[in-house]
Amino acid sequence: MNKSTKNSTINITQSVIHQFFGKPRDKQLEISLGSNLYLFVTKIGSCIFKYRSNFNGKLSWVTLGKYLGKDNNNKILGLSLDEARIKAIRYNLQTKEGINPKVELEKDRVKNITIAELVNKYFEEQLPIKRPNLNSQKQFIRAVTTDIVSTVGHLPVVDVDDDIIRERVIQPKVKNGSPASARRARINIKLLLAYAVYLKIIKYNPATLIESDRIYQDRPRERHLTLEELGLLLNMVYSAPIKTQHKIAIHLITILLQRKTEITSAQWSQVDFKNKTFTIISTKTGNELLIRLPEQAIKLLEIQKELSFNSKYIFPSRNSLLKPISHNTLNYILTPIISNKIKNLVIHDLRRTGATLLGEFGYPVEVIEASLNHAKPGIQKVYHRSQYITQREQMIQDYADRIDKLIMPELLPYGKHFCI
Structure with missing residues (x-):
């Protein structure tokens, strides 16, 4: 010095x-x-x-x-x-x-170790044991570097969930007509994340949530809940001994039809209580979508405001108010709640469920698509932001009302005070 x-x-x-x-x-x-x-x-x-x-x-x-x-x-x-x-x-x-x-x-x-760092550790400590043959080692290193490190290597291991694996690692290969490469990527990232579980970096392996037949047959996930299943799910969530903010997050994702990360990583600056709006920023396209909030969402956000302890994030991490909750938190807590009562369900299916049910209720496809914040070719971002805003407002309010009727009155959180 x-x-x-x-x-x-x-x-x-x-x-x-x-x-x-x-x-x-x-x-x-x-x-x-x-x-x-x-x-x-x-x-x-x-x-x-x-x-x-x-x-x-x-x-x-x-x-x-x-x-x-x-x-x-x-x-x-x-x-x-x-x-x-x-x-x-x-x-x-x-x-x-x-x-x-x-x-x-x-x-x-260890908690902040990235996928790339995990891969290097695996190469050094496990690869010589698992694959003694040098040619086999070279093939594995090349595949992992191309399929995994190049796409998600910069991400902390704790932030990688099944949605990220599916959207960034697997689906691009499926869309390119390479199901074999997609299978290989799934197997390898599952292997690496199993090693992360062994090292106690994460508690469970999110790659196990990705079904192999969805990749092998080169078809998108189609799981959606019936109205009865959705009611069962929300009643189990609100009855479960989990944090209130996790219950609110699942409820909001359900009624607002947005991607999990777009809700869990959102900041309070995106919410306008005075005008009762929520500006969603697409994690896929970067497009903004202005949502006029249903009454239920406003009440849920008011509850969550008290639980966020002045964090800029709506759903702050348990370990730091300076970060949002981990990407895989909701899927992690959902798995034991639904147990064997609702099979083959991940959080992203709630978005597909909403779109399917609203179609069954008779709402126009273009309004549903706009609510999902799907980008349309030729539509300017400024126009996209407010497209069908009045129709979307009416549709989402109706959907939120219908969902309220599925939840037992004593479990509804509105007007209650929560500490955690």
Whole structure:
């Protein structure tokens, strides 16, 4: 540290750190941020957060992570100042309780391991054992790199769910007329995620939710619930000992007809309580869809607002208010709830269920398609945003009313107060 310039008088904000980022300097800068948290600005302009650990009288540095600038949407990349402060506070508390922060940091690192990092670990530790033949190893490495790392390698393992596997890894190959490649990709990612379960990075393997016959026969998933099954599902969800926010998320996905991630990753800035609207941003096309919310959705969001603890996300993660819940959370909690009573169901099927039932109720196909936020060739994004908005409002309100009648009155959440 003798080559560093120590400075604890600068008022550090995220904006100040961004000004430091990427700009060369003569000497490394070391800035105390309080709570044993430090910012190191290197000669080449790297911004690194470090924690000064004092465990059992032994001083040491623990690297928390790097600030990596911002993307085109002004979203912070890498570790933010707020996230670093939260980590430092947590490590201070753990130190007082006799827990070594370095050990906890390793646990955090395992939780944040990406698919690419998992693949490399598998190549190093498992591949020589599972495939002793060198040619077989080369074929496997080539297939995994092409099919999996190139598409989802950057994603944290904990964020990869069956929808992501299906949409990003498998379906592109099916659409290209390569069912054999799709089968291979499914087998390999299932193998890798089973290894992640073994390492205790995740609790269950989301690839097991993807049925092989859907790939082998090159046909899309067609599962949808009957009205009776939908009622059974929602009553089981509201009766289950799970968090209220998970019940609300499933209810909202059901009545708003949107993709799971578009709801679970949404921010409060997308909700306008005054005008009773919700702006959905498609995870597939980037198109915006303005939804006039049914009364039930407004009530559900008002309940969730109290449960989100001022997070910018509607459904914040259990571990951090700075992140939304994991992509696979809802499917994970749904599986034991439905058990053997409703077979072959994943969250995405609720969207298809709504479209099917609304068609049976007599609503026009074009209004249903607009509600699903399906992109139409030749339609401008500005027009797409509000297309059929009045008809959609009436249809979704009717659907929400019908669904309410399926749920036992004593289980409906409206007007109740919840702590979790």
